[in-house]
């Protein structure tokens with residue numbers, strides 16, 4: 001199965017342009033570059049559909065979006081958003097739920113109506129029903145105009161909660177959070193790994209690849225090995241982010257540290 005996926009992928013690689021890779025000197029410039037792409041998307045299409053990420057990486061971008069709204073530079077009232085993932089189970093208003101994260105860091109600071117914001121329900125009683133509901137929500141909204149991604153630390157190479165072993169065809173599902181991710185995310189739970197939920201609902205790799213355009217942001221040394229593996233290693237389930245190389249319009253925006261191990265021409 002893996003080799004079938006791989007040989008299928010190789011055919012696609014031959015047809016797909018190499019991903020655009022932009023390495024910038026500072027994290028601030030990464031945020032600005034990402035903001036320019038996002039702003040242009042919303043200016044070109046006021047009813048744009050955006051897929052959004054959580055985590056530390058997009059915070060600078062979200063701050064710029066909030067600033068743009070405050071200074072009346074951008075209007076987000078027509079925008080629809082679909083979040084990549086959410087822990088399960090966790091009360092919706094838990095300080096570390098992604099629903100709360102999005103409100104605190106973005107939604108309470110810009111003007112996207114609540115009915116146009118979509119995220120899996122961390123408090124759903126039946127997670128399987130919730131994954132089915134979220135998949136059908138994604139389908140009824142249609143493909144995103146722009147997806148913002150981060151990447152997991154070190155060699156996890158995860159995108160959303162698609163951990164190592166996630167297939168190219170994977171869809172919205174309930175997954176186990178890997179031990180490495182639990183360790184990395186414990187910093188948000190007062191450093192206590194036992195507080196990190198063991199499961200999550202995530203968009204699959206196939207859902208992510210349906211976006212018309214994707215930007216992956218990576219900052220800092222802890223991302224350097226994973227970025228090298230993603231861009232220069234084989235395209236495989238061993239590094240879910242490597243599947244992005246099959247997408248015709250993907251841009252990796254890296255700071256100097258995250259891009260430091262890439263082979264330069």
Ligand code: PGA
Pocket residue numbers: 054055056057058150151152153158159160
């Ligand atoms: P980070 O997380 O932005 O906090 O580094 C990214 C991820 O785990 O996907």
